[in-house]
Amino acid sequence: MMLFWSYVKCKYLDVQQARTVSMTVNGNFHCPQTCNGGNCNSSTGACFYCFSGTYNDYCAEACPDNCKDSVCERKFGNCFDCNPGWYGDRCYQGCSQNCSGMSCERTTGNCFGK
Structure with missing residues (x-):
């Protein structure tokens, strides 16, 4: 509700x-x-x-807690960008600990530079 x-x-x-x-x-x-x-x-x-x-x-x-700057899409709440260490439409998934600086691509979770 x-x-x-x-x-x-x-x-x-x-x-x-x-x-x-x-x-x-x-x-x-x-x-x-x-x-x-x-x-x-x-x-x-x-x-x-x-x-x-x-x-x-x-x-x-x-907006979901891990949306960067608490900014999300108006209709469904999908994040435009995630705080470091998170990925996914709503930034609920954690980046792999193997990613440098816990940073990964927002949509796939792939580590940057790999």
Whole structure:
């Protein structure tokens, strides 16, 4: 279940509840507070842009811990680059200890220079 904080209700809400709250504050449409720039789809409440470090339609999920600079792709949370020592789409796999400096290629995990 995806959760995010709502300052409107001061409690955690699941995405369906958040969509309802975000569209009906004071009887007017409001985007979820998790949307960077406050812009979203007026039909679904899905954010157009997320704050750095978050992803999904409502920017309610944190990017994986090993994404470099906590930056990930908005829709699915795949990392653009990994912190040293990690590889894979979401940087959950550790580079081989045989890699110099524990650095490896992000998509394959192959050591650099080999």
